[in-house]
Amino acid sequence: MSTTPTQEEAEPETEYDSALVTARRQLERAATHVDVDEGVIERLKHPTKVQQVSVPLERDDGEVEVFTGYRAQHDDVRGPYKGGLRYHPEVTAEECTGLSMWMTWKCAVMDLPFGGGKGGIAIDPKSLSADETERLTRRFAEELRDVVGPTKDVPAPDMGTDAQTMAWFMDAYSMQQGETIPGVVTGKPPVIGGSYGREEAPGRSTAIAAREAIQYEGNEVSETTVAVQGFGSVGANAARLLEDWGATVVAVSDVNGALYDPDGLATHEIPTHDEEAEAVLEQEAPQTISNEDVLELDVDVLIPAAVGNVITADNADAIEADIVVEGANGPTTFAADTILDERDVTVIPDILANAGGVTVSYFEWLQDINRRQWTLEEVNEELEEKMLSAWDDVREEVEAKDLTWRDAAYVVALSRIAEAKATRGLWP
Numbered sequence: 001m002s003t004t005p006t007q008e009e010a011e012p013e014t015e016y017d018s019a020l021v022t023a024r025r026q027l028e029r030a031a032t033h034v035d036v037d038e039g040v041i042e043r044l045k046h047p048t049k050v051q052q053v054s055v056p057l058e059r060d061d062g063e064v065e066v067f068t069g070y071r072a073q074h075d076d077v078r079g080p081y082k083g084g085l086r087y088h089p090e091v092t093a094e095e096c097t098g099l100s101m102w103m104t105w106k107c108a109v110m111d112l113p114f115g116g117g118k119g120g121i122a123i124d125p126k127s128l129s130a131d132e133t134e135r136l137t138r139r140f141a142e143e144l145r146d147v148v149g150p151t152k153d154v155p156a157p158d159m160g161t162d163a164q165t166m167a168w169f170m171d172a173y174s175m176q177q178g179e180t181i182p183g184v185v186t187g188k189p190p191v192i193g194g195s196y197g198r199e200e201a202p203g204r205s206t207a208i209a210a211r212e213a214i215q216y217e218g219n220e221v222s223e224t225t226v227a228v229q230g231f232g233s234v235g236a237n238a239a240r241l242l243e244d245w246g247a248t249v250v251a252v253s254d255v256n257g258a259l260y261d262p263d264g265l266a267t268h269e270i271p272t273h274d275e276e277a278e279a280v281l282e283q284e285a286p287q288t289i290s291n292e293d294v295l296e297l298d299v300d301v302l303i304p305a306a307v308g309n310v311i312t313a314d315n316a317d318a319i320e321a322d323i324v325v326e327g328a329n330g331p332t333t334f335a336a337d338t339i340l341d342e343r344d345v346t347v348i349p350d351i352l353a354n355a356g357g358v359t360v361s362y363f364e365w366l367q368d369i370n371r372r373q374w375t376l377e378e379v380n381e382e383l384e385e386k387m388l389s390a391w392d393d394v395r396e397e398v399e400a401k402d403l404t405w406r407d408a409a410y411v412v413a414l415s416r417i418a419e420a421k422a423t424r425g426l427w428p
């Protein structure tokens with residue numbers, strides 16, 4: 001156990017803690033472990049800017065509906081704002097702001113020359129036809145034209161968006177600018193300047209983080225059982241890679257529930273969210289269980305890789321896994337984090353575990369600037385190197401200060417951000 005406050009010392013958690021509230025509480029806690037000016041910490045609790053836009057959409061039947069879109073820009077002292085666009089009914093300004101703070105730390109932990117941004121539209125993407133998604137995305141790109149750009153703010157995919165969404169966004173922005181500008185977004189299809197390996201990257205880094213954590217605790221991946229919540233870009237790729245490395249993946253889920261096989265599932269045969277949404281439960285398995293049950297399975301490694309706030313004060317005591325690897329952003333509430341720490345459950349935080357997505361986005365941005373495409377092998381080798389380097393930086397703080405992996409990752413990030421602010425001489 002490390003030196004985080006006890007459950008009693010932590011402020012009570014409300015049922016509806018937003019990403020912003022959690023991110024601020026995490027920042028305050030981590031700040032007690034690092035020698036950074038209080039003014040810098042105070043500044044980092046607030047975004048630079050949150051852009052809110054109305055996005056009118058003409059439905060296929062001719063009816064017009066207006067949706068609300070956001071782009072939160074948290075901090076850019078180390079480089080352009082960077083982070084995904086989410087299409088989900090629960091997207092709000094506050095959620096985007098919290099998620100953009102996590103992007104600032106994530107880019108700093110990985111030592112990428114980016115700050116943090118996040119955006120999205122409050123909409124159910126499953127309610128849209130492909131044509132409607134295209135029209136919505138093009139209009140969103142037009143509304144965000146003034147705040148995004150390859151050296152300003154570079155969006156990417158997140159929940160409910162994918163490579164095709166990024167292609168439409170890039171095309172709409174390029175048409176407004178009068179020239180092709182691939183570097184305005186990352187996560188595009190490789191044929192228009194996307195990077196090989198970007199789609200799989202957050203799942204790959206989550207699997208790498210799981211592998212390192214398993215080995216750090218003296219065990220072998222081939223002797224490990226794993227449960228994964230969410231079978232999209234992050235969850236499916238993490239599950240498949242861990243299976244390839246010899247782990248027994250006993251459960252995977254989509255929004256409707258999970259397949260469970262104590263002898264291990266053939267994860268490559270289960271369609272991902274991208275291949276076919278809500279198809280997990282249509283596959284054969286000895287048992288199906290709920291999404292809540294997945295979290296409480298007696299496995300070595302649990303990977304929440306869907307939505308936020310799934311491990312809470314209500315179920316943290318029931319988590320049986322020895323290691324939780326956060327594939328999703330913000331799956332563990334502040335109070336649950338404290339409980340897991342007291343129970344000696346190792347939590348590898350989102351800002352390290354799923355950082356492969358933004359890391360390969362950085363590789364894509366470099367490829368766009370240089371007009372040169374890297375091979376998949378080059379991308380995966382560089383990603384492995386970046387992940388191991390970040391892992392070592394965080395591990396050193398865990399060991400030197402007896403911190404949780406989350407606090408240690410924050411210490412690495414905050415030190416780099418504070419040094420950049422001090423060196424630039426800007427009042428933060």
Ligand SMILES: NC(=O)C1=CN([C@@H]2O[C@H](COP(=O)(O)OP(=O)(O)OC[C@H]3O[C@@H](n4cnc5c(N)ncnc54)[C@H](OP(=O)(O)O)[C@@H]3O)[C@@H](O)[C@H]2O)C=CC1
Nearest residue numbers: 160202230231232233234254255273277278306328329357
């Ligand atoms: N994409 C990226 O580059 C990155 C994403 N992340 C984070 O990872 C998480 C997942 O993102 P991503 O993989 O891109 O998303 P996708 O949209 O690709 O997949 C999401 C998966 O989660 C399932 N799901 C949706 N809602 C729930 C729910 N309430 N309970 C259980 N499962 C649910 C979906 O099921 P169904 O198929 O049935 O809809 C789907 O299998 C998010 O927190 C995101 O912010 C982090 C880093 C990078």
Ligand SMILES: O=C(O)CCC(=O)C(=O)O
Nearest residue numbers: 083084156158357358361
């Ligand atoms: O690739 C990117 O720029 C950001 C991905 C993202 O949104 C995330 O890591 O949460």
